[in-house]
Amino acid sequence: MNLSLLILLPLLTALLILLSKQLAQIRVIGLVGSLAQLGAAGWLLKLYMDQRAAGNTATYLFETNTSWFKALNINYHIGIDGIALAMILLTSLIVVAGILVSWTMEKLSKEYFFLLVLLSMGAYGFFISLDLFTLFFFLEVAVIPKFLLIGIWGSGKKENSAMKLALMLMAGSALVFVGLMGIYYNTNTFDMVEIGKMGISLGVQKFFFPFLFLGFGIFAALFPFHTWVPDGHASAPTAASMFLAGISMKLGGYGCLRMAALMPDAAHSYSWIIILLATIAIIYGAFATMMQTDLKYINAYSSISHCGFVILGIGMLNKTSINGAVIQMVSHGLMTALFFAAIGMIYSRTHTRMVAQLGGLLKVMPFISTVFVIAGLCSLGLPGFSGFVAEMTVFMGSWQNPDGVYRAATVISAASIVVTAVYILRATGKTIMGPISDEHALLSDATWNEKLAAGLLIIGILIIGLAPFLINQLIMPSTDFLMINIDKAITLK
């Protein structure tokens, strides 16, 4: 299969949306387009597994490499491994769910769906890129839709949030760009595969790795550059929150992972800083969530904490922990999208997101409340849901590191789960249990589109939670490849 299809499908959908007139038309086109993406991603999974089963051991499959800017040695080089494929599947699921929950978006619906689809195109392009220039291109493509989605359709102090988010992400891109220039002028190529083969000299790694890691780290809400997350997520409209937390923050995590694999020596020598920042993010995020009273802020701050696990897994630099980081990315993507979807459904009915003003929702909207509880339980890492598998794998990987400080970081991070349990149980309990206020007593439950969206995401969560070997089968061979370079760097020390 030609991977460009993953870019062309959203592009085509976006163009068709531009040509159509009413909401009824637009949303059908959006849904069909996103289902086509989901179908393509599923088909890709089948082809990928077939190829692996047939004994294809190439690092990247379905590679295409065409020259783009010949004079500058910039290539349109695409291909996927298991990690990228997992991210693509995650993206396609969230896109379908996001389109479904926006089913009744009346305000400037054409622009809204257009930007959503454009955002998904940026994500797909990012995950399939093997050339750092195209990677960077798609990373930035996704910034503007976020700005407009939050600024136009958001709520609260949306303009400020949108501006903050856009500027911080642009600053992240600027740092990434500096790092890319450093790599380019020392290897004369942007091609990740080639760079991986020839390696980068130690001095260059040490100087430019921080730029790249921090740059991508801003996208992944790395402490102390996480401040765009709460405001951005809280102000965004439902689908945009889902995209932001579910897809966009994963761009950062995925980028960090690739950079660590590309510059293993630097990643190894800076790993203590990475772990320190990740631990702070985990603990700080968890405690900050305790203080929140707005459901969206609760989920946004808990995202900082959960994304900390991704960074922690990457920072530990061993096979299990990196596996855990990847699973955590997928799991957090699904779970947080589900959470935001549930919050959106509640908000659209009750017009408030304040925990104090809600209560007893289980009586009037049993479906939504169940979804909300499932998302919550997944977030606090209950066995059976994806969150448990992911966090468990990260901790197991982290514990393998015999160094005392690293173990301390692991213990501290693990302790945050208790805090998570506190805020999740408190929020869900207050929201869905107890007496219901009179204004909310006559509200209706989820409509078919909302049920479908939530159902899709829950299926994803359950597959990872109940059959973790499936996702392991997908990503393990690829983490093995990543580890070859990293192990070499560590043993050299």
Add this chain to the structure above:
Amino acid sequence: MSSNIFILLRQELLLSLLIFILLFIKIGKERSNESILNLINGLLLINLAAGLFGMTEGGIFNGMFNTNAFIVLEKNILNLAMLLISMQSYAWLKNHKQLAEFYLLLFTSLLGMFFMISSGNLLMFYLGLEMSTIPLAAAANFDLAKRKSSEAAMKLILSSAFSSGILLMGISFLYGTTGTLSFDVLTAYISNNPMQLFAFILLVSGFAFKISAVPFHLWTADVYEGAPVAVTAFLSVVSKAAVLFTFTTILYKVFTPIASVWYGVLVVLSIATILIGNLFALRQDNFKRFLAFSSIAQVGFILIGISGSSQAGSASLVYFVLIYVFSNLAAFGVVSVVSALAGKENISDFKGFYKTNPFLSWVLTIALFSLAGVPPTAGFFGKLFLMMAGAAKDNYGLIIFASLNMVVSFYYYLKVVKAIFMDENEAPIQKLNVPGITKLAMYICMAGIIITGLASLVYDYIYSLSIGI
């Protein structure tokens, strides 16, 4: 030989012909403005098309005038910009009494620029430069009723005269130390000799005035604000581009022996220009002043590219200018229409613009994104390639500085986008009836912004023609 002159001077002769046609129109019988405008736009299209085919290389007048494919390409870009400006000022010129004079002045200026770009001798260069500057001062004063317009003209003519004086002084020092003005001969005599370095600094200052690099930028904002939008567009795009082309040629061809000196000078200039341009752009409300300072910052980025002094350096310059033509003219086009039809020129007037004018809003937004360098617009590629050319010198400090400044510039462009899409306004600009031809120009700009970037053909073509040290 005589036929050769016609071929080599093709673009200049055609433009002169246009000037004469205009003169005849002026003295001929009374015509409606619409018909004259359509005629002129048609002629400009022919003028642009004529430049596109058959490029011969050669020099005439004893090497005073050179041309080759690269130079023809640069002139074509200027022709394109002229055509776009003309199409976009339709609404403004339709009711203007002196429209023939307006075109006369701009064409004369453009002709001067052509000679300047082609010059192979400092004398020819100076002649071209003066020929391009003086008509512009008159054009800046074109809104006769407005005091600000005449103030702008006064400022422009005084600062131009001053900078020309400085340039002339530099040229005469060079002549004094080398005894020649021809580019080819000069190179051999250039060295680190203090007198020549002084001459070089004077020359650079003269150029810096024209491209409004900091600290020689003080005239820019006032002139841009006072002049009619079409003239501002011409000043900020065409005039700057022409001087930048010539500047690069002179640096790369004549001052090759002291490349390390001018590298340092360019780095300092670019840092100051980006920083000051950005800082001042942050606080502007008048759209023309805003674009003035943002264009100052853009010039800073261009200087980074030039400092790369490689083939990629000059290629990225021309590439960026082409993109800049599309993006900046799209922005000016919208401002021009709004100014002509609604009489408003402030950014705060654009609040709620999207509700009443979605088409213009998108044009302006995409143009601003391109100026900010956001993909998938061409501006992204343009800026990146400039910085890549600059980074080739391993000057990572400069690249770090420039990338962080891109974030600052991103902020002020986004502020405009925010005003258009997000801010509420009780009385937004009413729905404007954009003339068809102006719409066409905007579509061309949009297509240019998308295609020039994504289609690598354009860059590869420019790269294949360009020269380095």
